[in-house]
Amino acid sequence: MKRYLPVISLLLCFALLFSGCKGEKEPEETEQTTETTTESVQNTGTVIKDGKISLPFNKTDGLNPYFAKSNENLYLCNLLYEPLFSVDSTYKANPVLAETINVNGTTATVTIRTDAECRGSNPINAYDVVYSFNMAKASYAWSGMLSSVNSATAMSNNSIQFNLSFNDQYVANKLTFPIVKSGTADTQSAVPTGSGDYYYIQNNLKNVGNADKNISLFETDTNKSSENAFKIGKTDVYFNDLSNCNYTSVNGADYSVQLNNMVYVGLNSARGALTKHVRSAIAAQINAEEIAISSYQGHATPIKLPVNPESAIAKEIKQIDVKSNKTLAESILDKCGFINYSGKAKTNGAYLLSFTLIVNNDNRYRVAAAYNIADSLKECGFLITVLPLSFADYNQRIASGNFDMYLGEIKLDSSMDISQFFGGGAQGMGIDKTERVVTEYYKFRAGEITAQQYFEIFSEYYPFVPVCFRKGYAVFSGDINPQTNQFPNNIYSGI
Numbered sequence: 427m428k429r430y431l432p433v434i435s436l437l438l439c440f441a442l443l444f445s446g447c448k449g450e451k452e453p454e455e456t457e458q459t460t461e462t463t464t465e466s467v468q469n470t471g472t473v474i475k476d477g478k479i480s481l482p483f484n485k486t487d488g489l490n491p492y493f494a495k496s497n498e499n500l501y502l503c504n505l506l507y508e509p510l511f512s513v514d515s516t517y518k519a520n521p522v523l524a525e526t527i528n529v530n531g532t533t534a535t536v537t538i539r540t541d542a543e544c545r546g547s548n549p550i551n552a553y554d555v556v557y558s559f560n561m562a563k564a565s566y567a568w569s570g571m572l573s574s575v576n577s578a579t580a581m582s583n584n585s586i587q588f589n590l591s592f593n594d595q596y597v598a599n600k601l602t603f604p605i606v607k608s609g610t611a612d613t614q615s616a617v618p619t620g621s622g623d624y625y626y627i628q629n630n631l632k633n634v635g636n637a638d639k640n641i642s643l644f645e646t647d648t649n650k651s652s653e654n655a656f657k658i659g660k661t662d663v664y665f666n667d668l669s670n671c672n673y674t675s676v677n678g679a680d681y682s683v684q685l686n687n688m689v690y691v692g693l694n695s696a697r698g699a700l701t702k703h704v705r706s707a708i709a710a711q712i713n714a715e716e717i718a719i720s721s722y723q724g725h726a727t728p729i730k731l732p733v734n735p736e737s738a739i740a741k742e743i744k745q746i747d748v749k750s751n752k753t754l755a756e757s758i759l760d761k762c763g764f765i766n767y768s769g770k771a772k773t774n775g776a777y778l779l780s781f782t783l784i785v786n787n788d789n790r791y792r793v794a795a796a797y798n799i800a801d802s803l804k805e806c807g808f809l810i811t812v813l814p815l816s817f818a819d820y821n822q823r824i825a826s827g828n829f830d831m832y833l834g835e836i837k838l839d840s841s842m843d844i845s846q847f848f849g850g851g852a853q854g855m856g857i858d859k860t861e862r863v864v865t866e867y868y869k870f871r872a873g874e875i876t877a878q879q880y881f882e883i884f885s886e887y888y889p890f891v892p893v894c895f896r897k898g899y900a901v902f903s904g905d906i907n908p909q910t911n912q913f914p915n916n917i918y919s920g921i
Contacts, residue, residue, distance in 0.1 A: 479662045479905050479921065481631075482652040483643035489626055491604040492565040493614040497665055498652055500567055502643070504916045505631060507604035507620035510536060510555065513840040515684070515911050517737040519598035523550060523605055523621065527598050534588040534597045535581070544607055544621045545634055552580035554608045559588075561611050562603035571600050571839040573846070592845070593872035599841035602915070641921065662905050665917055667898040668725055671791050678901040683914045684727065684736050685898050686840065689792065691783075691799065691891040692824070692832040694856035699777035700830070702861070705888040707758040711806050712799055713750035718894045721794035726894035731881050733842050734895050742877040746885060755806045764807060772807030780809040781830035784823055787814035795893065796833045827855050835896075840915070843871070847890060863887035 483489075484496040491503040510524040521527075525537045542550040559578040562568035574591040581587050590597060606618035617626045624631040624641065633639035644660045646652040656664035657676060664676060667685065691708070693700050714728035728748035733740045759765075763774030771780040785796040793814055800810035810831070815823065823829050836853060838844065847853045848864045857864070863883050870880035900917050902908050912919035 478640060479903075480642040480644050480660060481663055481918070481921075482646045482655055482661045483629070484647060484652075485645040486647050488614055489617045490611055490614055491567065491606075491618070492561040492611055495566050497649070497667060498646065501665065501916070501918055502631070503604055504622070505624040505641070505918055505921065506622040506626065507606055507618070508622055509604055510538070510601040511598045512602060513599055513915055515736060515913050517599065517686075517734060517739070517840040517842070519596075519602075519840070523555075524598075524601070527601075529590075529593070529595055529597060531593050532590045534575075534590060534594075534601075536586045536588065536601065538584045538586070540584060542621060544619045545625050548607060548619065550605060550607070550621060551583050552586045553583075555586050555605055556580050557608035558603060558605045558611075559586075561606075568603045570837070572603065574843065575600055592868050594841070594843075595871065595873040596841035596843070600839055600843075602840065656901065656903075659903075662903040663900065663917065665898065665900045668896065671789060673723070673725065673899075676901045678903055679906075679908075680899060680901050681908065681910060681913070683898040683900050683917065684734070685837075685896055685914050686734055687835055687837045687896045688729075688732060688734075689726070689795065689833070689835045689893045689896065690732070691893060692829070692834050692853070692856060693888070693890055694827065694830055695858045695861075695889070696827065696856060697781070697830050699779060699781075701762070702887045703758055703762050704764075704779070705891070706886065707755040707762075707806070708803065708808075709885070709888045709891045710751045710758065711755035711803055711808075712891060712893065713802050714748040714893050716750075716802075717795045717798050718748075721798050722791050722894065722896065725791075726896045728894050729892045731884065732838070732844050732890075732892045733877075733881070734838070737840075737842060739842050739877050743881050744878060750802055750805075752806055759807060767807070769809070771809035778809075779807055780811075782811045782813050783831040783833060784813045784815055784820055784829050785833040786817050786820045788817055791896075792833050792835065799833070799893075821852070824852055824855055829856065833893075845871075853890075857889045861887055861889065863889050 481502060482498045483502065484498045487494050487496045487499040489499060489502060489506060491507055494500050494503060508522050510522060511519040512522050513519055523538050523542045525539045528535045538550065538552065538555065544550060556578045563572050574594065576589045576591060579587045604620065606620050610616060611618035624633055629643050631641040631643065644655050646655055649666065653664055653674060655661045693705050709730060714730060718726040718728040727735055729735065730746035730748055731743065733743060759772065764772040764779060766773055768778055771778050783796050783800060785792050787793060796812045800812050803810050824832055847857060848859060848867060866875065866880055866883050869875045870877065906921065908917060909920040
């Protein structure tokens with residue numbers, strides 16, 4: 427193998443690409459924080475491999491996409507299995523096995539290509555799609571994304587009807603789960619039959635159309651061992667989602683990976699002082715740019731709306747300044763009568779702008795962000811007490827509604843669906859479901875109002891305050907020219 431391109435220095439970061447899919451149950455990751463290192467180790471490329479390139483394979487996980495949990499193996503599954511639709515770096519849905527989709531109310535009808543087939547000229551039909559959906563619906567990696575897709579029914583050999591929780595014109599973005607032949611994915615150890623460019627045999631991936639194109643799999647068991655394997659030249663790719671806040675400099679072609687994990691401030695509207703006006707003042711005052719640069723050490727993209735700036739939807743919306751707007755915040759508070767101080771916080775005579783902000787103490791990026799938020803809000807009359815808690819205590823406080831504010835994180839699906847905040851799960855705690863920002867959301871998803879119209883409403887109410895989307899990074903050897911337009915969903919595209 428060839429070694430090596432020089433390091434392209436980029437600051438990057440972020441939370442698990444796939445594990446956050448179940449964020450409606452857990453607002454925070456559970457992984458413990460380790461200290462950031464700046465170690466730089468040369469990839470020597472001295473290991474002889476059967477394949478032209480070598481990729482990490484987590485031996486504890488397997489290649490069944492409905493049982494896999496590790497980033498390493500879920501990315502490998504992209505080479506073995508194809509979805510109905512794939513999304514690119516702008517989170518735009520493009521048909522793969524699907525031919526057409528028609529959304530009518532709470533029903534989405536998908537037709538699949540008549541030439542869709544697995545290895546060995548084994549056709550893929552609607553019954554395979556229904557089987558795959560049911561497996562994905564119950565899986566670790568895909569269940570969160572499919573939470574608003576209730577069921578799938580084969581209407582004919584190449585037509586599937588999906589039943590939806592609500593009219594969703596963006597549902598194609600959710601139908602990105604892998605499709606396999608019915609009955610081939612029942613056990614964790616199974617390697618299902620798929621229609622991808624590669625198939626698995628004896629710790630190698632063989633290309634369907636080119637017998638000479640071979641990928642060797644090097645066994646690892648943790649992300650750290652995957653990192654070490656790359657450093658000594660045993661693999662050609664290393665990916666880190668930075669869920670443990672541990673950035674390590676590694677020699678190779680280094681790329682930022684913009685992930686879809688959103689950090690946000692949860693607000694309890696049941697606390698009398700947290701009216702929509704006060705929530706808007708909080709959003710205006712928070713300096714998301716400073717948090718991304720300082721608290722997250724550059725490993726995040728600042729936001730004030732719950733839409734990834736890289737997405738096509740973001741291009742339809744007039745963006746809000748991600749810096750602090752103290753003038754606007756104080757103007758809002760003045761109009762609400764918060765002009766006098768009682769102790770260290772402003773009051774309007776009825777309510778005091780004194781709140782507790784809870785945060786999971788396992789992640790030092792979020793803890794740092796919480797203190798940044800407290801300091802920023804102090805400038806316009808808030809008194810914010812930051813309370814770091816264990817993961818269990820943090821979750822218990824949110825589940826019981828026993829909080830004023832919390833700093834959370836959730837992985838949004840590629841359609842930027844925030845309906846989990848308006849349901850009965852953890853993200854919905856503290857949000858008044860009767861407010862216009864909730865009811866109008868489903869009109870937006872149905873295509874009855876535009877993205878701009880809805881997010882103008884969102885910025886009036888701020889049921890929660892988006893802060894940033896975190897980043898990860900991928901490093902490649904000189905043997906690979908990655909197709910970055912497929913990041914973050916498929917870092918192996920084009921291999």
